[in-house]
Amino acid sequence: MSCVEFLRRPSFLIPFSFVIWLVLFWGFLSGQISLTSDAISYYDHTKFFLDQLGRGQFPLWDPNWSGGVPNDFFLRRIGPYNPFLLIILVLNKCGLHFFYAYMVFQAGYFFFGMTGFYFLCRKLLQDESASFLSFLILLFSALGTRMFDSYMLLVTIPTIWFFYFLVSFFVEPKKSYAAGLSLAVMFLLTTYIPLYFLITFMFFVLVYIMVFWRDLPSRTLAVVDFVNKNRFFTLLCLAALLLASLPALTFYNDAGKGGIALPGRHYNTEARHVLTVEPQQLNPWSIAEEFFFASYFTDLKRIAFAIVYVPLFSFLVLGAGIFIRLSRLFVMLFIWAALLLLFSMPIGFPLYDFLFKHVFFVKYFRNLHFLLWFALLPIFALFVGEVWKRILELRQEKGLLGLVIVVLTLHYLAFLLIMWQGDALLSTYISLGLSAIVWGLLLSSLDWPKRWSLVLLLAVVILQPLEVFHYLSQNSTKGKPVFSYDSISEKFEYVTSTSGEIRLPSNTDLILTDVSGLPPVSYFCTDIYNKLRLSVDAGTLERYEHYKFYLYDHQPPANDLSGAFAGVPVKSDSDHFRVVQFSVNSVTIKADIDSPRFVVFNDVIYPGWTLTINGKIKPLLTSNGAFKGFWLPSGKSVAVIKFGSWKRFLFNWSVLGVFYGMFLWTIFLFRRRLY
Numbered sequence: 001m002s003c004v005e006f007l008r009r010p011s012f013l014i015p016f017s018f019v020i021w022l023v024l025f026w027g028f029l030s031g032q033i034s035l036t037s038d039a040i041s042y043y044d045h046t047k048f049f050l051d052q053l054g055r056g057q058f059p060l061w062d063p064n065w066s067g068g069v070p071n072d073f074f075l076r077r078i079g080p081y082n083p084f085l086l087i088i089l090v091l092n093k094c095g096l097h098f099f100y101a102y103m104v105f106q107a108g109y110f111f112f113g114m115t116g117f118y119f120l121c122r123k124l125l126q127d128e129s130a131s132f133l134s135f136l137i138l139l140f141s142a143l144g145t146r147m148f149d150s151y152m153l154l155v156t157i158p159t160i161w162f163f164y165f166l167v168s169f170f171v172e173p174k175k176s177y178a179a180g181l182s183l184a185v186m187f188l189l190t191t192y193i194p195l196y197f198l199i200t201f202m203f204f205v206l207v208y209i210m211v212f213w214r215d216l217p218s219r220t221l222a223v224v225d226f227v228n229k230n231r232f233f234t235l236l237c238l239a240a241l242l243l244a245s246l247p248a249l250t251f252y253n254d255a256g257k258g259g260i261a262l263p264g265r266h267y268n269t270e271a272r273h274v275l276t277v278e279p280q281q282l283n284p285w286s287i288a289e290e291f292f293f294a295s296y297f298t299d300l301k302r303i304a305f306a307i308v309y310v311p312l313f314s315f316l317v318l319g320a321g322i323f324i325r326l327s328r329l330f331v332m333l334f335i336w337a338a339l340l341l342l343f344s345m346p347i348g349f350p351l352y353d354f355l356f357k358h359v360f361f362v363k364y365f366r367n368l369h370f371l372l373w374f375a376l377l378p379i380f381a382l383f384v385g386e387v388w389k390r391i392l393e394l395r396q397e398k399g400l401l402g403l404v405i406v407v408l409t410l411h412y413l414a415f416l417l418i419m420w421q422g423d424a425l426l427s428t429y430i431s432l433g434l435s436a437i438v439w440g441l442l443l444s445s446l447d448w449p450k451r452w453s454l455v456l457l458l459a460v461v462i463l464q465p466l467e468v469f470h471y472l473s474q475n476s477t478k479g480k481p482v483f484s485y486d487s488i489s490e491k492f493e494y495v496t497s498t499s500g501e502i503r504l505p506s507n508t509d510l511i512l513t514d515v516s517g518l519p520p521v522s523y524f525c526t527d528i529y530n531k532l533r534l535s536v537d538a539g540t541l542e543r544y545e546h547y548k549f550y551l552y553d554h555q556p557p558a559n560d561l562s563g564a565f566a567g568v569p570v571k572s573d574s575d576h577f578r579v580v581q582f583s584v585n586s587v588t589i590k591a592d593i594d595s596p597r598f599v600v601f602n603d604v605i606y607p608g609w610t611l612t613i614n615g616k617i618k619p620l621l622t623s624n625g626a627f628k629g630f631w632l633p634s635g636k637s638v639a640v641i642k643f644g645s646w647k648r649f650l651f652n653w654s655v656l657g658v659f660y661g662m663f664l665w666t667i668f669l670f671r672r673r674l675y
Helices: 003-007 010-024 038-054 072-078 083-093 098-125 128-139 142-148 152-171 175-189 195-211 213-229 231-256 287-296 312-320 328-343 350-358 360-364 368-396 400-421 426-443 453-475 527-533 538-544 646-669
Strands: 494-496 503-505 549-552 577-582 586-593 597-604 609-613 616-618 621-623 627-632 635-643
Touching (some): 003 010, 010 453, 038 083, 038 098, 072 231, 098 128, 098 142, 098 152, 152 175, 175 231, 175 646, 195 213, 195 360, 231 646, 312 368, 312 426, 312 453, 328 350, 400 426, 586 627, 627 635
Antiparallel strands (some): 494 503, 549 597, 609 616
16 A cells, blocks of 8 residues: 555554644643533542542542532543543553543543544445445534533433444344443443433334334344353353443442432422422523524634534535435434434423333433434534435536535535625635535546545544634633642641532632632532532531541530531641541541540431441441531540442442443453444
């Protein structure tokens, strides 16, 4: 293979496209431009998890959030068993700052997903040019920007690979595809709430049966034959899936028992389960507003996060495809996207209401418009590729002259529309002109444009995104944000944020203001702490929580802070009271006192915490409204406070081991080529 030939092949152009993407977003990846919104929280909780994992601890409790909370909720959000997180831990242990290690993971995980999308397109479209175009449309859409303000990629990437393995397995049932399929489902079951994937897959199955019903018998027989020939392998995959589903099921069951609260979801509602979202509480920003705002947002110089953007060329392809011959894949993609779109519009369309009543997990959805990023953008990119493939097929038919007329008319009308809007970027005009040239070359009888079609597609697709994402960088906040979990080593003091969510170590640089009145609604906390926060002045609670330990001569009230400040705060270790071990799951205190003293540990009391003093189990008491209290006897004593049983730790480490084992097994099965 000559060098020139290599430069026009996907094996070069796909990595080269990603290099262009890296250059576009280098400001974010290097920390010169700040993460924002949910991305900050996800960074914090990922760092908290990996910091503890690096110390050999599986963090079941987070003492730094809302007075102390069970950590399962945040573990479910970040997907703690994902083997790719090991990249961050290894790079960090090798000396790379955690932020940069985290951004390497984010960018690498995104490219991993986009590569999977290209493979999926190759399987479905069976056309190199169409597959590469779909890849470019998705790569340079707004999807990649969501790693800097949200968690979207944690759901989108395994969803893409799931459908790649699913399609591959149905085309050619192999162990490698079955293992990859199982691993992708395991990722999805343990990342955030897997409801978005479930509803996407449910509609896919429905539409597939509608459109490809003739293929069902042969597909079913192939699967049955594979299972019969590989029974032990199938049982292992099913066992791994069952184990991966248990953390989410356990969290769902524990949440149903009470004890935790999501106050933002549960005002003016009588929902019994804390995770339930009543229809009237759905996020008012629906997918309809998302599309309306994107279409109204014509001045791309003001581009911001969560604005739907795809390269201009994709719309020109769709417009030129009005006369193409419909395929079953075209119909399936169209109906699939339409169902997801209708489901995401709870107001004015009956689909959501119907499913809310008849499909149990629909009642746990909150942000329906997230489906736009999780599913609809990849489907859209695939749809554009299918239209492009059908257009190219017309080159060999008698209707070529009609296609040329349609393309010329389309570009002329697009030019008039852009002129009428009056605020288009310069790159939009250049892209439109370049698009006309590329169309002319590819529809001509010349041979060389067809050999260089992928390079031409890359040029015409990326031109507008280069300027659009330049403005996104300009419009974003410069510098790194304040991350709450960069230091959590202080043993005796907290600094509480004014929101009441994060309790930071006292050496933080965060500037606080004393806010009087009740704190704002908490995102996630224990029920007992939520009630305390709503019953006391925010400044009083913040002042009291500044210290982690208080000593009392008498037991303070259980249900309020009326006697809280009568205690003596512990500000440092001494011969009488020493914290010899302080971690997220356990605390060990050594004391040598003349008379019994009551200790209040300002960490929320919650089922699962146990206390032993001198090796004997003792009761933990509710103190000062929501916190742990216990009596220390006179003389020398050792008090150990622990959260979680050895069974829970063994279970979590076992699940982690199964994920890594399944991951390595899948890589071994794919030791040759992926396709």
